[in-house]
Amino acid sequence: MARPFCIVPLSACLLIFGSVPLLASGSAPEGDGRAYSVCEVLKNIEKLNGQVVTVRAVFGWTLRHGGGLAQEGLDPYVQPCPGIDRSKRKWPPALHIASPDSIGGPDGPVSFREQAPGYSDLIKTVQDHERKTGRDVVIATITGEIRTRKHVQIQRHGDDIVGNGYGQAGACPAVLIVKTIVAAEDPETHRPLSLSADQRGNREQ
16 A cells, blocks of 8 residues: 555655744643654654653644654655664654544553543644645644554555554554644644634533
């Protein structure tokens, strides 16, 4: 399967280079109080596995393949994370995204309940942003639990990326299970975007 959506559209990844300061809107980051990039998560996946952290990256979503986070400035179909271990060099610089309700089976449930604004609110924000601008991705800052599996194997065959990880074709080496959305912004202007829950108030927890 070519270009699985666990990886955000290429045009969006190449649009954004480097990181930008964490926005003050939304919830404060949890864990160690910082926002990780996708590559920082993957380089430290053994340490972060099972931990609640905050991640900032390019976010996109489709009905067919779900959502994913990609490292800013990298072509996930060609470029691995710089400086990553040789054993991980076939890993795309991307994370699958899931809600707590969708995680189960051998991975087991999470210990928290999703808090507003949540994953569905971020999806609505992306859809609204696309209708207004024609751009189908945003920069998202998300707090959640990082999970990976033992002996993750990712294979590349041209544009095809498959494996035993997460997301479409198991192509993502790890998943971020959403606890809450900290912030969203336009990837070109860095203008803060309103999350749906911001406008209607928090859901019952």
